[in-house]
Amino acid sequence: MYAIEVRDVSKRYKLYHDRSYTLKDRILFNRSRYDMVWVLEDINLNIDPGVCLGLIGVNGSGKSTLLKLITRIIYPNKGSIAVNGRVTSLLELGAGFHADMTGRENIYTNASIYGLSRREITEKMDTIIAFSELEDFIDSPIRTYSSGMYMRLAFSVSINVSADILLIDEILAVGDENFQQKCYQKILDLKGEGKTVVIVSHDMAAVRRICDRTVWLANGRVRDEGKTGKVVDVYLSYMKNRQPCGEQR
Numbered sequence: 001m002y003a004i005e006v007r008d009v010s011k012r013y014k015l016y017h018d019r020s021y022t023l024k025d026r027i028l029f030n031r032s033r034y035d036m037v038w039v040l041e042d043i044n045l046n047i048d049p050g051v052c053l054g055l056i057g058v059n060g061s062g063k064s065t066l067l068k069l070i071t072r073i074i075y076p077n078k079g080s081i082a083v084n085g086r087v088t089s090l091l092e093l094g095a096g097f098h099a100d101m102t103g104r105e106n107i108y109t110n111a112s113i114y115g116l117s118r119r120e121i122t123e124k125m126d127t128i129i130a131f132s133e134l135e136d137f138i139d140s141p142i143r144t145y146s147s148g149m150y151m152r153l154a155f156s157v158s159i160n161v162s163a164d165i166l167l168i169d170e171i172l173a174v175g176d177e178n179f180q181q182k183c184y185q186k187i188l189d190l191k192g193e194g195k196t197v198v199i200v201s202h203d204m205a206a207v208r209r210i211c212d213r214t215v216w217l218a219n220g221r222v223r224d225e226g227k228t229g230k231v232v233d234v235y236l237s238y239m240k241n242r243q244p245c246g247e248q249r
Helices: 023-028 063-070 103-113 118-132 147-158 177-192 204-210 228-241
Strands: 004-016 034-047 052-056 078-083 087-090 165-169 196-200 213-218 221-227
Touching (some): 004 063, 034 063, 052 204, 063 078, 063 165, 063 196, 103 118, 103 147, 177 196, 177 204
Parallel strands (some): 165 196
Antiparallel strands (some): 004 078, 213 221
């Protein structure tokens, strides 16, 4: 049984031509001029348990949309996605956090979203705080946190909720080098425990280090997939010779 099965998935959005810059504009004028844009088209992927899959491609190629589809934040217009196991995701910095609550309070709230009981969260609290290295700030409101501190807390919660599948969208690019390396090592540890990881990244060195397989998305389609070394080499060669305009999706 696959951890994630993506079958003939396509997703489209409305691209409006008449922008509404004020609330008055939105009330008085009907935004009726738009095109339907396919962000993803006919995507097929089988991801085995315990595999770390990299998603690469230029901005707008559909990587983040695919992760949101897997987490069921949004749904495809065509096709289906089957996910076997508990999923935890890091898709947007600070998502699921309340700015006026402390770091500790947000740990309870965020972990409960993934299905943990208060008792389970309490048992994991010290481990979560220790990994985040935020002991001195954990009882401060997170509106006082930097973006790197947000990332530390979010990642620490996500890796401690006993999930089977971890989805990461570029969030590890925030923060200092030492903590990034700590996170990458933890991902390798989770993979060794049989967890499945899907990571979007523009850091090809990190993709080479942690990903078994890699998928290159371009203009909403799979342009190449396979062993990470091969796909990254082809992608980097393409990027070296591509025109400045690149993909538009």
